[in-house]
Amino acid sequence: MNQTTSILNQKLSIPENIIAQELTGEIVMLDMESESYYSLNSVASRIWQLLTSLENVEASVQQLLQVYLVDEATLSGDVTLLAQELVEEELLIGCDNEAEEFKKSNQPEQENQSEPENAQEVDNRIPYEKPLLRKHGKVNDGTNLTFLATPTDDGLGVGYADLS
Numbered sequence: 001m002n003q004t005t006s007i008l009n010q011k012l013s014i015p016e017n018i019i020a021q022e023l024t025g026e027i028v029m030l031d032m033e034s035e036s037y038y039s040l041n042s043v044a045s046r047i048w049q050l051l052t053s054l055e056n057v058e059a060s061v062q063q064l065l066q067v068y069l070v071d072e073a074t075l076s077g078d079v080t081l082l083a084q085e086l087v088e089e090e091l092l093i094g095c096d097n098e099a100e101e102f103k104k105s106n107q108p109e110q111e112n113q114s115e116p117e118n119a120q121e122v123d124n125r126i127p128y129e130k131p132l133l134r135k136h137g138k139v140n141d142g143t144n145l146t147f148l149a150t151p152t153d154d155g156l157g158v159g160y161a162d163l164s
Contacts, residue, residue: 007083008058008076012051012092020048029091035139038091043068044131047079051092057083070128082131089135 014020020029027045029038040048046067050060061076068075086092 007080007087008061009056010083010094011056012083012087013095014052015090015093018091030139031091037136037139038089039134039136041129041132041134043129044082044133047082047131048086048092051079051083051086067125068128069123069125075128078131082133085133089133091133 017032018029019032020027022028022045025042025045027040027048029040031037047060047064050063051057054060054063057079061072061079064070064075064079065072083092087094
């Protein structure tokens with residue numbers, strides 16, 4: 001089995017040392033061990049969400065085909081490359097499909113939400129752009145930003161101070 005085939009059939013999950021947060025339509029990630037931070041563009045962010053929630057990479061490709069105006073070969077290649085890059089950077093790890101299947105079998109099934117039979121055929125897919133993972137370096141490399149408590153409406157905000 002080659003690496004592409006194996007990644008398509010793999011369930012991926014977020015390691016414990018990775019903190020990921022959506023910020024204005026993009027995912028920002030911090031590796032707590034290496035103190036490196038990354039970001040994903042909007043398409044890569046959508047892929048990340050599906051890679052970490054569906055049963056395997058191939059299921060993510062099939063779901064994304066319903067969202068983006070792109071052919072299957074292009075999308076499958078881009079998703080595979082992004083998944084491999086995320087695994088190489090240790091931002092995602094493969095997990096045991098049997099353990100995941102056990103978890104799913106013990107969860108209540110979701111209702112199938114199909115469209116009404118009289119729904120018009122409208123292609124509501126959105127334009128596709130190549131997914132992009134950006135590595136920004138270590139948290140304090142090249143930045144002079146430090147977290148400082150600042151007052152906000154609720155008095156509990158965190159802000160940045162430029163120490164340059």
